[in-house]
Amino acid sequence: MSHSLHVNRSQSHLKWSKAIKPVLTVDSGAIVTFDALEASNGQVTKSTSADDILKFDIDLADPVYGPVFVNGAEPGDALEVEILDLKPADWGWTAVMPNFGLLADEFKKPHIKIWELPADKPYATFKEGIRIPLRPFLGEMGVAPEADGEFSTIPPLNTGGNIDCRHLTVGSKLFLPVKTPGALFSCGDGHGAQGDGEVCGSAIETSMHATLRLTVRKNHDWVASPHYFEAPLAPIPGFEDRGAYAALGINSDLLEATRDALRGVINYLTANKGLTRVEAYMLASVAVDLKLAEVVDMPNFGVAATLPLNIFDDQ
Incomplete structure (x- = not known):
């Protein structure tokens, strides 16, 4: 059952802008659920091949869901986003795309891996003998910028957005500087797992059902960029630290x-x-x-x- 305060997959946008009308208005402290499609915006499916990646339209990528207007949020405040629950889909993808990634000049051909993300296992298999522990998070969480105009959802901003911070797992809190009345919060870009850096340009990209608490923190002008509290990680059996x-x-x-x-x-x-x-x-x-x-x-x-x-x- 969806929470009564819910943002669905049809309520998305591809730019950050304070001119976008909110899809939901909530009070400070409200719990809101979001259903977010994976970062390709439906362009990648379980049957996508490497050749299909050549047709990938970057202009459709990284949709975010919202915005949510939070009553009482004003410039000079911070919006606290508490991650209460994250449920990924049963599959995800990782791709190498031409002209994208830290070593794009060395990896010029497209490649893709489709992952199975079984609900009964805390890991995904890369190939025989290599398993990746699943620690879901949202790559995109942000509020509207102060400046007029529209801004891409792909590069991160001081107001958040595509920060791709793998440490924002369940129990963590993100603090975003409010730059416009109501904050206008949106999120998306679900990940099943990622290394710090996301070096090839994608993580385990997956759709996500997220449950977040949005709280206004007054007079927090010292929060001038995304700050966060990282919750302790629960151990995953079979993935004890081995150096x-x-x-x-x-x-x-x-x-x-x-x-x-x-x-x-x-x-x-x-x-x-x-x-x-x-x-x-x-x-x-x-x-x-x-x-x-x-x-x-x-x-x-x-x-x-x-x-x-x-x-x-x-x-």
Whole structure:
């Protein structure tokens, strides 16, 4: 049964704008449910092939659902978004798309993986011997920007949007700076799992039924960009910490250091786990965390691409 305060799949938009009329008005503290289609906006199905990816229309991607007007929200406040429950669909997808991703210049051909996301298992299988623990989250959560006009839902903004923060799982709270009366909150872009960085350009993309509590926090002008409280993660049986393998990228250009780190972990996976380069690239997108290891010893930066070893049956 849907919650009485509900935003459905037909109530979507593809731009952030304070001019979009709200589909729902609620009081502070209200619990709202959202049914969000996956990030392709229905372009990817269980039968989608790699060749179909060449027809992908980026202008239709990353729909968000809403907006919701929250009574009492005014500029200078923050909107607290508490993630109460997230239910992904029974399938998802990860794709390499031409001209998109951290190593787009090296991975020019389209590829796609369709995942099964069984409700009775806390993981999805990448291939034999490699399992990814499922920790669902919404990649898109945001409020309307202050400026006039329309803004794409693809790049993140100071008001939120496509922040793709995998730490916003059930029990976490996101704080967004209110820039227009009512905040005008929308969300979407469900993920079953992702590494910090989403390096190939997609996570495990999946439709999502989300239950969120929206609360106005008055006089929070110090929240000038998305802030969040990360809830403790419940352990998943079979995925106890077994350490990690990491590759460091060292470069005077932070972006190139990041790319070097990713190349290093891809090389590890192809040399030691029997994966093709594109398999390693997609696996990195859903499982590898990018971390700033060193930023003060100029002129070089150190970036780590960290691969958890508990995803392998045989580490």
